[in-house]
Amino acid sequence: MPFDITNLAIPMWTFLGAYGLFLAVFSLYSLFNLYHLVRFGTASTGLYAVTALFAGGTVLLVGATVFLLAPYDWSASISVSDLLRQTASTKQFFPGK
């Protein structure tokens, strides 16, 4: 059977894998940065406040992302032929046109 790219189906969870990889790199840099601050910073209330602000903000941002991404169906697959058909139709992306 000849290869046809339109027969391909990409599972949605692969995007979650890419996002997970991004979060891993983000965590690594964040931890390294926090280590720098704690190791070389001067002991002060400001330092503790900024460290808590960053940690709290990160938890809040990641939590909000999880909350917003959870309702989507991640078990679905993207069919390339469907995708091409849908992108060809501008009506659903530009309502009123």
Place this chain on the structure above:
Amino acid sequence: MYDLKQLPNQKPDEHVVMFLRRQWFAWAAIIVAFAFMIAVPTGIAIFFWDRVGVWLQHPIFGPIIMMFASMYVLCLWLFSFLEFTDYYLDTWVITNDRIINIEQKGLFNRVASELHLAAVQDVTSEVYGMVGTFFDFGDVYVQTAAEHERFEFKSIDHPEKVKEIINKMVEEYKETHAKNIVAAMADGTKTI
């Protein structure tokens, strides 16, 4: 973690006279840039909400757009924090014995150097521009006995005052040092 009461290699009679960082404009610029880079795409999304709302409900494009938006915000958050770390870890400590310069260069490079007050030859302060004059910030340069070596206090508050304090500390140090030598020679513990 550094403790200003316990500096590395601190002498028994050594104490911190001044602890300096770059002036508040440095971290205010980080906050303004972060707020601007969040506000612009948010504003565009709100303005075109009738279209953006439809995209977000799409079973394929919705989660992808949401993921990219999250990655954008997290990247901004991280880079702002990295910039803040760079600002926060650039410090200058003036004691009654030496000047310590700690400079963070990016995330992986760090330079710590110190200069004994005895080596200070000349101190220059520089205030530039309308903003610097209005908010009283600028640079202070400390020239040492070595021909090309000089310490730079970049964008600090009240540079003129800092210059005066360094000059005063150098004079006091040299006077005390001279008295100690004279006393030692009088005791016979030191000879020329």
